[in-house]
Amino acid sequence: MTRSVAEVWQHWQPRARMGVYPFDFTPYEDDERVLTGLKSVEDRDAWARAFSDAARPHEQAAAVASDPAAANKEWLAAYGLYRMGRFPCMNSAGKQAAYRKSQECFFKAHSSDVERVQMGSSPGILRVPGAARPAPVLIAWGGIDTFKEDRHASTDPFYARGMATLTIDMPGTADAPVPGSETAERMWDPILDWIAADPRLDERRVAIWGGSTGGYWATKLAHTHRQRLAAVISQGGPAHYAFSREWIDQAESGEYPFELAATLACAFGGSTYDDWVRIAPGLSLLDPGILDQPCAPLLCINGVNDSIFPIKDYYLVLEHGSPKEARFWPTGHMGTAPDTVPTMLAWLCAKLGL
Numbered sequence: 001m002t003r004s005v006a007e008v009w010q011h012w013q014p015r016a017r018m019g020v021y022p023f024d025f026t027p028y029e030d031d032e033r034v035l036t037g038l039k040s041v042e043d044r045d046a047w048a049r050a051f052s053d054a055a056r057p058h059e060q061a062a063a064v065a066s067d068p069a070a071a072n073k074e075w076l077a078a079y080g081l082y083r084m085g086r087f088p089c090m091n092s093a094g095k096q097a098a099y100r101k102s103q104e105c106f107f108k109a110h111s112s113d114v115e116r117v118q119m120g121s122s123p124g125i126l127r128v129p130g131a132a133r134p135a136p137v138l139i140a141w142g143g144i145d146t147f148k149e150d151r152h153a154s155t156d157p158f159y160a161r162g163m164a165t166l167t168i169d170m171p172g173t174a175d176a177p178v179p180g181s182e183t184a185e186r187m188w189d190p191i192l193d194w195i196a197a198d199p200r201l202d203e204r205r206v207a208i209w210g211g212s213t214g215g216y217w218a219t220k221l222a223h224t225h226r227q228r229l230a231a232v233i234s235q236g237g238p239a240h241y242a243f244s245r246e247w248i249d250q251a252e253s254g255e256y257p258f259e260l261a262a263t264l265a266c267a268f269g270g271s272t273y274d275d276w277v278r279i280a281p282g283l284s285l286l287d288p289g290i291l292d293q294p295c296a297p298l299l300c301i302n303g304v305n306d307s308i309f310p311i312k313d314y315y316l317v318l319e320h321g322s323p324k325e326a327r328f329w330p331t332g333h334m335g336t337a338p339d340t341v342p343t344m345l346a347w348l349c350a351k352l353g354l
Helices: 005-018 028-037 044-064 068-086 093-109 153-160 184-197 213-224 245-251 260-266 273-283 312-319 340-352
Strands: 115-119 122-127 135-141 164-167 201-211 231-235 298-303 325-329
Touching (some): 028 044, 028 068, 044 068, 044 093, 068 093, 115 184, 122 184, 135 153, 135 184, 153 340, 184 201, 201 340, 213 298, 231 340, 245 273, 260 273, 312 325
Parallel strands (some): 135 164, 201 231, 231 298, 298 325
Antiparallel strands (some): 115 122, 122 164
Protein backbone atom coordinates (compact mmCIF):
# COMPACT_ATOMS: atom_id res chain seq x y z
CA MET A 1 0.00 0.00 0.00
CA THR A 2 1.27 3.44 -0.96
CA ARG A 3 -0.09 6.31 1.10
CA SER A 4 -0.72 9.68 -0.50
CA VAL A 5 1.32 12.68 0.64
CA ALA A 6 -1.79 14.00 2.38
CA GLU A 7 -2.11 10.74 4.32
CA VAL A 8 1.58 10.79 5.22
CA TRP A 9 1.29 14.37 6.49
CA GLN A 10 -1.82 13.53 8.49
CA HIS A 11 0.09 10.62 10.05
CA TRP A 12 3.18 12.73 10.71
CA GLN A 13 1.77 16.14 11.64
CA PRO A 14 1.61 15.48 15.42
CA ARG A 15 5.25 14.39 15.37
CA ALA A 16 6.27 17.44 13.37
CA ARG A 17 4.55 19.70 15.92
CA MET A 18 6.46 18.01 18.76
CA GLY A 19 9.77 17.98 16.86
CA VAL A 20 10.30 14.24 17.37
CA TYR A 21 11.41 11.47 15.01
CA PRO A 22 11.79 11.94 12.13
CA PHE A 23 11.47 15.71 12.59
CA ASP A 24 14.36 16.19 15.00
CA PHE A 25 15.54 19.83 14.76
CA THR A 26 13.28 20.69 11.80
CA PRO A 27 11.14 23.86 12.00
CA TYR A 28 7.46 22.95 11.82
CA GLU A 29 6.68 25.61 9.24
CA ASP A 30 9.25 24.10 6.85
CA ASP A 31 7.87 20.60 7.34
CA GLU A 32 4.32 21.78 6.73
CA ARG A 33 5.24 23.75 3.61
CA VAL A 34 7.14 20.85 2.05
CA LEU A 35 4.68 18.08 2.87
CA THR A 36 1.61 20.03 1.79
CA GLY A 37 3.35 21.02 -1.44
CA LEU A 38 4.61 17.65 -2.63
CA LYS A 39 2.53 15.66 -5.11
CA SER A 40 3.72 12.14 -4.29
CA VAL A 41 6.00 10.14 -2.02
CA GLU A 42 7.00 8.02 -5.01
CA ASP A 43 9.04 10.70 -6.80
CA ARG A 44 12.11 10.30 -4.60
CA ASP A 45 14.22 13.00 -6.19
CA ALA A 46 11.37 15.53 -5.99
CA TRP A 47 11.08 14.66 -2.29
CA ALA A 48 14.81 15.18 -1.78
CA ARG A 49 14.78 18.43 -3.74
CA ALA A 50 11.87 19.90 -1.77
CA PHE A 51 13.45 19.26 1.62
CA SER A 52 16.88 20.35 0.39
CA ASP A 53 15.40 23.63 -0.84
CA ALA A 54 13.93 24.13 2.65
CA ALA A 55 17.29 23.35 4.26
CA ARG A 56 19.37 25.73 2.19
CA PRO A 57 18.29 29.05 3.81
CA HIS A 58 19.13 27.65 7.25
CA GLU A 59 22.52 26.52 5.99
CA GLN A 60 23.18 29.97 4.56
CA ALA A 61 22.02 31.67 7.78
CA ALA A 62 24.33 29.47 9.84
CA ALA A 63 27.31 30.32 7.68
CA VAL A 64 26.98 34.07 8.34
CA ALA A 65 25.70 34.02 11.93
CA SER A 66 28.00 35.82 14.37
CA ASP A 67 26.43 34.27 17.47
CA PRO A 68 27.61 30.64 17.98
CA ALA A 69 24.33 29.54 19.54
CA ALA A 70 22.31 30.99 16.67
CA ALA A 71 24.66 29.40 14.14
CA ASN A 72 24.36 26.02 15.85
CA LYS A 73 20.57 26.19 15.79
CA GLU A 74 20.61 26.91 12.06
CA TRP A 75 23.14 24.14 11.33
CA LEU A 76 20.91 21.67 13.16
CA ALA A 77 17.81 22.88 11.31
CA ALA A 78 19.64 22.44 8.00
CA TYR A 79 20.86 19.01 9.08
CA GLY A 80 17.35 17.95 10.04
CA LEU A 81 15.80 19.10 6.79
CA TYR A 82 18.51 17.54 4.62
CA ARG A 83 18.03 14.39 6.70
CA MET A 84 14.34 14.46 5.80
CA GLY A 85 15.42 14.93 2.20
CA ARG A 86 17.12 11.54 2.20
CA PHE A 87 14.38 9.84 4.29
CA PRO A 88 13.82 6.99 4.60
CA CYS A 89 16.95 5.80 2.81
CA MET A 90 19.38 6.73 0.04
CA ASN A 91 17.54 5.03 -2.81
CA SER A 92 17.86 7.78 -5.42
CA ALA A 93 20.55 10.19 -6.58
CA GLY A 94 18.75 13.12 -4.96
CA LYS A 95 18.45 11.32 -1.63
CA GLN A 96 22.13 10.38 -1.73
CA ALA A 97 23.07 14.02 -2.26
CA ALA A 98 20.73 15.12 0.55
CA TYR A 99 22.39 12.68 2.94
CA ARG A 100 25.86 14.06 2.22
CA LYS A 101 24.59 17.58 2.87
CA SER A 102 22.98 16.46 6.12
CA GLN A 103 26.34 15.08 7.21
CA GLU A 104 28.11 18.36 6.41
CA CYS A 105 25.65 20.34 8.50
CA PHE A 106 25.68 17.84 11.36
CA PHE A 107 29.45 18.02 11.74
CA LYS A 108 29.42 21.81 11.55
CA ALA A 109 26.90 21.83 14.40
CA HIS A 110 29.12 19.43 16.37
CA SER A 111 32.53 20.73 15.34
CA SER A 112 33.84 20.86 18.90
CA ASP A 113 32.13 18.02 20.76
CA VAL A 114 32.50 14.84 18.71
CA GLU A 115 35.35 12.85 17.26
CA ARG A 116 35.06 11.24 13.84
CA VAL A 117 36.72 7.82 13.96
CA GLN A 118 37.48 5.10 11.44
CA MET A 119 37.39 1.51 12.68
CA GLY A 120 38.65 -0.56 9.80
CA SER A 121 36.13 0.23 7.08
CA SER A 122 33.45 1.48 9.49
CA PRO A 123 33.18 5.18 10.34
CA GLY A 124 31.75 6.26 13.67
CA ILE A 125 31.01 9.26 15.88
CA LEU A 126 32.70 9.08 19.27
CA ARG A 127 32.46 10.98 22.55
CA VAL A 128 34.66 10.07 25.51
CA PRO A 129 33.79 11.56 28.91
CA GLY A 130 36.43 13.40 30.88
CA ALA A 131 35.90 11.20 33.96
CA ALA A 132 38.00 8.22 35.02
CA ARG A 133 39.55 6.22 32.22
CA PRO A 134 39.19 3.74 30.68
CA ALA A 135 35.51 4.48 30.15
CA PRO A 136 32.75 1.97 29.50
CA VAL A 137 31.49 2.16 25.93
CA LEU A 138 28.01 2.22 24.45
CA ILE A 139 27.89 1.41 20.74
CA ALA A 140 24.55 2.57 19.35
CA TRP A 141 22.91 2.32 15.95
CA GLY A 142 19.47 2.74 14.48
CA GLY A 143 17.51 0.95 11.80
CA ILE A 144 16.74 1.36 8.13
CA ASP A 145 16.19 5.12 8.32
CA THR A 146 18.25 6.27 11.33
CA PHE A 147 21.95 6.71 10.68
CA LYS A 148 24.90 7.41 12.96
CA GLU A 149 24.36 11.18 12.89
CA ASP A 150 20.68 10.75 13.79
CA ARG A 151 21.49 8.32 16.60
CA HIS A 152 23.93 10.71 18.29
CA ALA A 153 21.44 12.81 20.29
CA SER A 154 19.73 9.72 21.70
CA THR A 155 22.96 8.78 23.49
CA ASP A 156 23.12 12.04 25.49
CA PRO A 157 21.68 10.55 28.73
CA PHE A 158 24.18 7.69 28.58
CA TYR A 159 27.11 10.01 27.97
CA ALA A 160 26.00 12.13 30.92
CA ARG A 161 26.27 9.05 33.15
CA GLY A 162 29.91 8.44 32.22
CA MET A 163 29.74 6.22 29.15
CA ALA A 164 31.73 6.82 26.01
CA THR A 165 29.25 6.80 23.14
CA LEU A 166 30.00 5.51 19.67
CA THR A 167 27.30 5.75 17.01
CA ILE A 168 27.58 3.73 13.82
CA ASP A 169 25.48 2.69 10.83
CA MET A 170 23.97 -0.77 10.80
CA PRO A 171 24.87 -2.97 7.80
CA GLY A 172 23.34 -1.86 4.52
CA THR A 173 22.74 1.76 5.53
CA ALA A 174 24.56 5.08 5.06
CA ASP A 175 28.35 4.52 5.28
CA ALA A 176 28.31 0.94 6.55
CA PRO A 177 30.99 -1.07 4.72
CA VAL A 178 28.84 -4.18 4.17
CA PRO A 179 25.24 -4.75 3.11
CA GLY A 180 22.85 -6.52 5.42
CA SER A 181 23.04 -10.28 5.02
CA GLU A 182 22.88 -13.52 6.96
CA THR A 183 26.55 -13.02 7.96
CA ALA A 184 26.87 -9.22 8.30
CA GLU A 185 27.51 -9.44 12.06
CA ARG A 186 31.16 -9.72 11.00
CA MET A 187 31.09 -5.93 10.57
CA TRP A 188 31.38 -5.54 14.33
CA ASP A 189 34.66 -7.49 14.67
CA PRO A 190 36.97 -4.62 13.60
CA ILE A 191 34.87 -2.17 15.63
CA LEU A 192 35.38 -4.21 18.80
CA ASP A 193 39.08 -4.67 17.94
CA TRP A 194 39.44 -0.90 17.56
CA ILE A 195 37.84 -0.31 20.96
CA ALA A 196 40.20 -2.86 22.54
CA ALA A 197 43.19 -0.97 21.14
CA ASP A 198 42.13 2.49 22.43
CA PRO A 199 43.44 3.06 25.99
CA ARG A 200 40.63 5.54 26.70
CA LEU A 201 38.02 2.78 26.36
CA ASP A 202 37.34 -0.28 28.52
CA GLU A 203 36.98 -3.36 26.32
CA ARG A 204 35.64 -5.30 29.34
CA ARG A 205 32.65 -2.94 29.59
CA VAL A 206 31.30 -2.68 26.07
CA ALA A 207 27.53 -2.41 25.66
CA ILE A 208 25.48 -2.22 22.47
CA TRP A 209 22.07 -0.72 21.73
CA GLY A 210 20.28 -1.37 18.48
CA GLY A 211 16.98 0.29 17.63
CA SER A 212 14.20 -0.83 15.27
CA THR A 213 15.71 -3.00 12.52
CA GLY A 214 18.99 -2.38 14.32
CA GLY A 215 17.50 -4.34 17.21
CA TYR A 216 17.81 -7.42 15.01
CA TRP A 217 21.58 -7.01 14.95
CA ALA A 218 21.67 -6.35 18.70
CA THR A 219 19.80 -9.59 19.42
CA LYS A 220 22.03 -11.53 17.04
CA LEU A 221 25.26 -10.07 18.42
CA ALA A 222 24.16 -10.84 21.98
CA HIS A 223 24.48 -14.48 20.93
CA THR A 224 27.28 -14.49 18.35
CA HIS A 225 29.56 -12.02 20.18
CA ARG A 226 28.52 -12.75 23.76
CA GLN A 227 32.08 -13.06 25.06
CA ARG A 228 32.92 -9.52 23.96
CA LEU A 229 29.81 -7.75 25.26
CA ALA A 230 28.92 -6.76 28.82
CA ALA A 231 25.32 -5.78 28.04
CA VAL A 232 22.94 -5.59 25.09
CA ILE A 233 19.74 -3.61 24.54
CA SER A 234 17.54 -4.69 21.65
CA GLN A 235 14.74 -2.18 21.09
CA GLY A 236 11.93 -2.72 18.61
CA GLY A 237 13.69 -5.33 16.50
CA PRO A 238 12.59 -8.37 14.49
CA ALA A 239 13.75 -11.95 15.01
CA HIS A 240 11.61 -14.47 13.12
CA TYR A 241 7.89 -13.88 12.54
CA ALA A 242 8.54 -10.43 11.06
CA PHE A 243 10.21 -12.16 8.10
CA SER A 244 7.09 -14.05 6.98
CA ARG A 245 5.14 -13.02 3.90
CA GLU A 246 2.01 -12.73 6.06
CA TRP A 247 3.59 -10.18 8.39
CA ILE A 248 5.32 -8.25 5.59
CA ASP A 249 1.93 -7.75 3.91
CA GLN A 250 0.31 -6.66 7.17
CA ALA A 251 3.09 -4.23 8.10
CA GLU A 252 2.80 -2.36 4.80
CA SER A 253 -0.37 -0.72 6.16
CA GLY A 254 0.96 -0.26 9.71
CA GLU A 255 2.52 2.71 11.48
CA TYR A 256 5.51 3.10 9.12
CA PRO A 257 4.57 5.97 6.80
CA PHE A 258 5.59 4.54 3.41
CA GLU A 259 7.92 2.15 1.56
CA LEU A 260 8.59 -0.12 4.57
CA ALA A 261 9.35 -3.32 2.65
CA ALA A 262 11.32 -1.51 -0.05
CA THR A 263 13.39 0.34 2.55
CA LEU A 264 14.07 -2.88 4.44
CA ALA A 265 15.13 -4.45 1.17
CA CYS A 266 17.58 -1.60 0.53
CA ALA A 267 19.38 -2.45 3.78
CA PHE A 268 19.77 -6.08 2.74
CA GLY A 269 20.97 -5.85 -0.85
CA GLY A 270 17.61 -5.39 -2.60
CA SER A 271 15.36 -2.51 -3.58
CA THR A 272 11.74 -3.62 -3.86
CA TYR A 273 8.87 -5.19 -1.94
CA ASP A 274 9.42 -8.45 -3.82
CA ASP A 275 13.11 -8.37 -2.92
CA TRP A 276 12.25 -8.13 0.77
CA VAL A 277 9.77 -11.01 0.54
CA ARG A 278 12.56 -13.10 -1.01
CA ILE A 279 15.38 -12.02 1.37
CA ALA A 280 13.57 -11.87 4.70
CA PRO A 281 13.01 -15.57 5.56
CA GLY A 282 16.76 -16.24 5.49
CA LEU A 283 17.29 -13.74 8.32
CA SER A 284 15.44 -15.76 10.96
CA LEU A 285 17.33 -16.08 14.24
CA LEU A 286 15.26 -19.10 15.21
CA ASP A 287 15.72 -21.43 12.25
CA PRO A 288 19.56 -21.65 12.42
CA GLY A 289 19.47 -22.13 16.20
CA ILE A 290 21.00 -18.77 17.13
CA LEU A 291 18.35 -18.05 19.76
CA ASP A 292 19.12 -21.35 21.48
CA GLN A 293 22.74 -20.38 22.10
CA PRO A 294 23.93 -18.72 25.34
CA CYS A 295 23.88 -14.92 25.17
CA ALA A 296 25.28 -11.82 26.83
CA PRO A 297 23.00 -9.97 29.29
CA LEU A 298 20.12 -8.90 27.06
CA LEU A 299 17.30 -6.42 27.66
CA CYS A 300 14.43 -6.52 25.15
CA ILE A 301 12.37 -3.32 24.77
CA ASN A 302 9.28 -2.66 22.66
CA GLY A 303 5.61 -1.74 22.53
CA VAL A 304 3.08 -4.56 22.51
CA ASN A 305 1.15 -2.81 19.72
CA ASP A 306 4.13 -2.53 17.36
CA SER A 307 2.82 -2.76 13.77
CA ILE A 308 6.26 -2.66 12.15
CA PHE A 309 7.70 -5.77 13.84
CA PRO A 310 5.48 -8.12 15.87
CA ILE A 311 5.87 -8.24 19.63
CA LYS A 312 5.72 -12.03 19.44
CA ASP A 313 9.26 -11.92 18.04
CA TYR A 314 10.48 -10.79 21.47
CA TYR A 315 8.30 -13.38 23.19
CA LEU A 316 10.12 -15.92 21.04
CA VAL A 317 13.52 -14.51 22.04
CA LEU A 318 12.55 -14.86 25.70
CA GLU A 319 11.43 -18.47 25.22
CA HIS A 320 14.80 -19.66 23.91
CA GLY A 321 18.38 -19.92 25.16
CA SER A 322 19.69 -18.06 28.18
CA PRO A 323 17.36 -16.17 30.56
CA LYS A 324 16.88 -12.57 29.44
CA GLU A 325 15.17 -9.42 30.70
CA ALA A 326 12.39 -7.48 29.04
CA ARG A 327 10.14 -4.44 29.44
CA PHE A 328 7.20 -3.92 27.13
CA TRP A 329 4.81 -0.94 27.09
CA PRO A 330 1.22 -0.62 25.79
CA THR A 331 2.46 1.49 22.87
CA GLY A 332 3.61 1.06 19.31
CA HIS A 333 7.01 0.56 17.68
CA MET A 334 10.05 0.95 19.98
CA GLY A 335 7.92 1.07 23.15
CA THR A 336 8.20 4.84 23.39
CA ALA A 337 6.95 6.04 26.78
CA PRO A 338 8.13 8.55 29.41
CA ASP A 339 10.07 5.88 31.31
CA THR A 340 11.55 3.98 28.35
CA VAL A 341 14.93 5.71 28.27
CA PRO A 342 15.22 5.89 32.09
CA THR A 343 14.55 2.14 32.23
CA MET A 344 17.28 1.39 29.69
CA LEU A 345 19.69 3.80 31.33
CA ALA A 346 19.27 2.32 34.81
CA TRP A 347 19.66 -1.22 33.52
CA LEU A 348 22.78 -0.37 31.54
CA CYS A 349 24.40 1.56 34.40
CA ALA A 350 23.88 -1.47 36.65
CA LYS A 351 25.47 -3.80 34.11
CA LEU A 352 28.44 -1.48 33.56
CA GLY A 353 29.04 -0.64 37.21
CA LEU A 354 28.13 3.04 36.98
